[in-house]
Amino acid sequence: MSLPTDTADVYVGNSTFSDLSLPDIPDQPVPMTTNCKAREVVGRIGSKWAIYVISSLDEHTMRFGDLKKTIDGISQRMLTVTLRSLERDGLIRRTVYPVVPPRVEYALTPLGRTLLEVVSTMVHWTDEHMAEIGAAQSAYDSRPEPEPIEQ
């Protein structure tokens, strides 16, 4: 997603003019050739924070601050961006209570709950195979060193 097809940002110096503080309609009309469906999923749940949000919302709804505290590596901006994106995709529902200290709650939609299962599958796979991957990496890093073929 967000391929440089016709974004046509006004380039000024060393910064794009469309600095996208909070992007509204970022998705492009699919200029990719191959089956970009998978790309979309990854772009969605793999946006670095979406998984945490989805996982955190497992069952109970949460407020903005709660999510921020729970995920705790995330910045306000990225939490907002992620929540907006997930809301736009119909994966979470945002409820605003018009009270004096603003109260906003987020919860998974039925669709989001089905995605949670996929995410859980991924997390489960990781838990089971992380050791193998680590071992494979160690083995790989003990590379025989190409040996310049002197002679």
Added chain:
Amino acid sequence: MSLPTDTADVYVGNSTFSDLSLPDIPDQPVPMTTNCKAREVVGRIGSKWAIYVISSLDEHTMRFGDLKKTIDGISQRMLTVTLRSLERDGLIRRTVYPVVPPRVEYALTPLGRTLLEVVSTMVHWTDEHMAEIGAAQSAYDSRPEPEPIEQ
């Protein structure tokens, strides 16, 4: 992955000195606070091209050029980087045949085949719910426009 903890790249002008043509040991010792396991999976299969490689290698082995032609949006560099990464993780196996025109074949390892199932789950989920997501997006983009609260 690749969090800016202690990478300590020599910063020269507007470009990093460690231009990372082909990174060797990019993974960091987990400086994240939350359960970064999920992040690792996403970082792995969500590296924009890994899914295509994994999916393409479903069952039959493939040569470098075959993969490049199949995935077709990918650059040589990214295909190489992705293949190296997956090989290091023990997800694919690289076989070099010492013949005059070099012949290199890639195939999923047993571990990689288990990941393929996870990827398939994701792709399947996408196929089933893309319409819903699209509808949700359209609905969201027909936003009631916040109404500046005149008066």
Added chain:
DNA sequence: CGGGATCCCTGCGGATACTG
């Protein structure tokens, strides 16, 4: 053919300051 090495642009995402 299968990459390795370089150069360079872009956009992701962090930090910070300000509003209702």
Added chain:
DNA sequence: CAGTATCCGCAGGGATCCCG
């Protein structure tokens, strides 16, 4: 509290050239 608005570093990744 729950955002919005800006600024900007930096790594991801494409284009290109070259090599065994």
